[in-house]
Amino acid sequence: MVELQQKYMEYQMIEQQKQKVVEHLQKFDEQIGEVEQIMTHINEMTLLKGNEETMLPLANGIFARGTISNVAKLYVNVGAGITVDKTPEQTIELLERQKEEILQYKNQLLETLQQLMIKSDEIENDMKRLMEEQEKHKKANHKKE
Numbered sequence: 737m738v739e740l741q742q743k744y745m746e747y748q749m750i751e752q753q754k755q756k757v758v759e760h761l762q763k764f765d766e767q768i769g770e771v772e773q774i775m776t777h778i779n780e781m782t783l784l785k786g787n788e789e790t791m792l793p794l795a796n797g798i799f800a801r802g803t804i805s806n807v808a809k810l811y812v813n814v815g816a817g818i819t820v821d822k823t824p825e826q827t828i829e830l831l832e833r834q835k836e837e838i839l840q841y842k843n844q845l846l847e848t849l850q851q852l853m854i855k856s857d858e859i860e861n862d863m864k865r866l867m868e869e870q871e872k873h874k875k876a877n878h879k880k881e
Contacts (some may be wrong), residue, residue, distance in 0.1 A: 737870070738864060740870070743863045747859045747860065750856045750859065757845055757849045760845055761849070764842040764845070766841075766844075768838055771831050771857055772835070775832075778828055779828070781804060781806060785807075786805055789801060789802070789803050790802065790803070790804060807824070809822075809823065810822050810823070810824060812827055
């Protein structure tokens with residue numbers, strides 16, 4: 737009985753870990769989507785000739801109407817409030833690298849999730865086996881009476 741309780745507690749802990757991993761995977765998917773959206777906006781912006789009025793994305797679903805006078809230069813925040821000039825192509829290369837890093841982390845998490853699922857299945861099988869053994873033991877004791 738004690739062993740079954742221990743297995744159940746271990747099973748619950750693994751299920752919680754799996755849930756956290758799934759949440760992180762969802763966040764990575766969101767980040768990838770955001771990076772891809774930014775790259776799309778940059779590509780669309782480069783099609784402008786300059787001094788054309790357009791919709792400028794401010795945040796998710798929020799836009800401002802404005803004019804972009806220079807489509808050849810972007811200002812990229814590199815940290816600590818410091819920005820550097822980049823061409824749209826350089827910025828897209830930077831975003832591609834960020835996306836690749838996120839994908840690497842995501843793949844590592846997918847491996848972790850797979851390992852957790854295997855461990856979860858093993859524990860579940862152990863619990864079934866222990867319950868069957870307990871049931872057999874109860875039946876054997878019941879017949880002796």
